[in-house]
Amino acid sequence: MSETIEDVDFPLVRYYQLPNGGLGQMEWTGGEVAPDLPEGATELTAAQYAAAYALWEQARADRLAADAAARAQAAQADYDALIAAGIPDATAQRLSGHTPPDPE
Secondary structure, eight states: OOOOGGGOOSSEEEEEEOTTSOEEEEEEOOOSSOOOOOTTOEEEOHHHHHHHHHHHHHHHHHHHHHHHHHHHHHHHHHHHHHHHTTOOHHHHHHHHOOOOOOOO
């Protein structure tokens, strides 16, 4: 890019995507020459960056929810196994980290 101070309104924000899919942004607030993007990066518009970042956030939220569900399922399986082995309920809850729902 190599813009000079005369070519740019400050601050200049550049958005990019790395070859591995990672997203980045840099803000240039002045200097003789604008910094180059990282090697292999593709420059994005602000709208493209926002859309890609929203997809990343949703994928992260989905992954965290799936991880939490898997941990809860494992804790319940541990609890069930402890109860089946004759361990008292309070101890099974404490050991497994699972608290069964109150019967209604």
